[in-house]
Amino acid sequence: MSTLASGTQAPSQPPANRLVTDPILPTLLRLALPNVIAMAMAVAVGVAETKYVGLLGTAQLAAMALVFPLVMLVGMMSAGAMGGGVSSAVSRALGAQDAVRARTLALHALVIAIGMGLATTLLFLVFGPSIYRLLGGQGEVLEHALVYANIVFAGAWLVWLLNTLASILRGTGDMRVPSLTLLLTSLLQILVGGALGLGLGGFPRLGMAGVAVGQVLANAVGVAFLIWWLSSGKARLTLGWKGFRPRRELFLDILKVGAIACLSPLQSVLTVLVLTGLVAPLGVAPLAGYGIGQRLEFMLVPIAFGIGVASVPMVGMAIGAGHVARARKVAWTAATLSAVNLGAVGLIVSLIPGVWSTFFSSDPVVLDFAAQYMRWAGPAFTFFGFGLTLYFASQGSGRILGPVLASSARLLLVVVVGLWLAANHAPAWQYFALVGAAMALYGISTALAVRLTRWGPKAAAAN
Numbered sequence: 001m002s003t004l005a006s007g008t009q010a011p012s013q014p015p016a017n018r019l020v021t022d023p024i025l026p027t028l029l030r031l032a033l034p035n036v037i038a039m040a041m042a043v044a045v046g047v048a049e050t051k052y053v054g055l056l057g058t059a060q061l062a063a064m065a066l067v068f069p070l071v072m073l074v075g076m077m078s079a080g081a082m083g084g085g086v087s088s089a090v091s092r093a094l095g096a097q098d099a100v101r102a103r104t105l106a107l108h109a110l111v112i113a114i115g116m117g118l119a120t121t122l123l124f125l126v127f128g129p130s131i132y133r134l135l136g137g138q139g140e141v142l143e144h145a146l147v148y149a150n151i152v153f154a155g156a157w158l159v160w161l162l163n164t165l166a167s168i169l170r171g172t173g174d175m176r177v178p179s180l181t182l183l184l185t186s187l188l189q190i191l192v193g194g195a196l197g198l199g200l201g202g203f204p205r206l207g208m209a210g211v212a213v214g215q216v217l218a219n220a221v222g223v224a225f226l227i228w229w230l231s232s233g234k235a236r237l238t239l240g241w242k243g244f245r246p247r248r249e250l251f252l253d254i255l256k257v258g259a260i261a262c263l264s265p266l267q268s269v270l271t272v273l274v275l276t277g278l279v280a281p282l283g284v285a286p287l288a289g290y291g292i293g294q295r296l297e298f299m300l301v302p303i304a305f306g307i308g309v310a311s312v313p314m315v316g317m318a319i320g321a322g323h324v325a326r327a328r329k330v331a332w333t334a335a336t337l338s339a340v341n342l343g344a345v346g347l348i349v350s351l352i353p354g355v356w357s358t359f360f361s362s363d364p365v366v367l368d369f370a371a372q373y374m375r376w377a378g379p380a381f382t383f384f385g386f387g388l389t390l391y392f393a394s395q396g397s398g399r400i401l402g403p404v405l406a407s408s409a410r411l412l413l414v415v416v417v418g419l420w421l422a423a424n425h426a427p428a429w430q431y432f433a434l435v436g437a438a439m440a441l442y443g444i445s446t447a448l449a450v451r452l453t454r455w456g457p458k459a460a461a462a463n
Helices: 024-056 058-095 099-134 139-154 156-171 176-198 208-231 248-261 263-282 284-320 324-351 364-397 401-423 428-452
Strands: none
Touching (some): 024 058, 024 176, 024 208, 024 284, 024 324, 058 099, 058 263, 058 284, 099 156, 099 248, 139 208, 156 176, 156 208, 248 364, 263 401, 263 428, 284 364, 284 428, 324 428, 364 401, 364 428, 401 428
């Protein structure tokens, strides 16, 4: 007798996973939009803080150029690198219909975040002064750099927690809640940082210290909200520490992607630091102009990030479900979308440099150096966006080594050619041209690495 004839219902099938079945481009755009909006607010934070610091003085602006790459390093490692490893592991588990594993992976991710956060705080509080001196910071510039950095890095553990909690949610396919949280956190950072930094609204004028305090307080609020949300049962997975036992294989599932991925932002920031160290001896004005251009480069990262992290759960769930060909198509689609967006920005600032640089300084000498950066580096932004988004998509596949090696190639080019330029007393514009060449190499190398890397099981004919 059949099951239906006996009156017994057939076992219910799990609901279809829309990230694996829906059309790629519309799904990618739907997931990317909240991220791009949140990251646009993150860009606004960078613009606002640079504006605040620019109003404080040229020495403060130069000090920000020394510290900002390290601040971005913490953000990129916790959100785009280790965060990508977290989202990848969670999404692959959910793609394989293993919700228990996904929930346990989330708890292991928080353990990693706490450990990495405390290590980051200790590292920069102890060795930060030596790093800033190595980069050419001295006198008043070094003094301002230390005031800002010591407060920001004292709260580095909050950055790790905030971005890890957001990455857990992204791994479930939820882009709305983490994006809204980061958007509101950024808005709070702008308001508090401006009020305390410039003494607005009756608050004391704390200068660089006030701008730093705004960031720490905003991150604390964001962490508190996301912990509540993930513990309330409102998310696709719920955090709960009862019965938790650390498992080596689950740490490795995250770290095999996240730890290797961390090498990429580290190399990216080392690339910027090498260039900063090479430009600093040319004087305060070239360094300040380079800082304005450098900040634009870092501000483009969130745009590629917004698109890239949307591709991570799509790729991860496709890999978990065995749909390797779809995973690859998601990656190439996301990379092309990012390249178009960043390429448009690069074209605009290379043709009209003042549309960006005049917001931060009115010093004609500083503006001239900033314009040189835009003209030489701007046209290569499209390669930067293409490569960076492929790096994020590769995290979803669990195969990240190739894009990391592409970042190594970029760093090597900057070190070798940069030292040669320094030995020959090159002018600033030649260093800025090197920035553009290195971006082009990065984008092309990443695309080649992804094309040649096998995704999914070795037996997957679709690869």
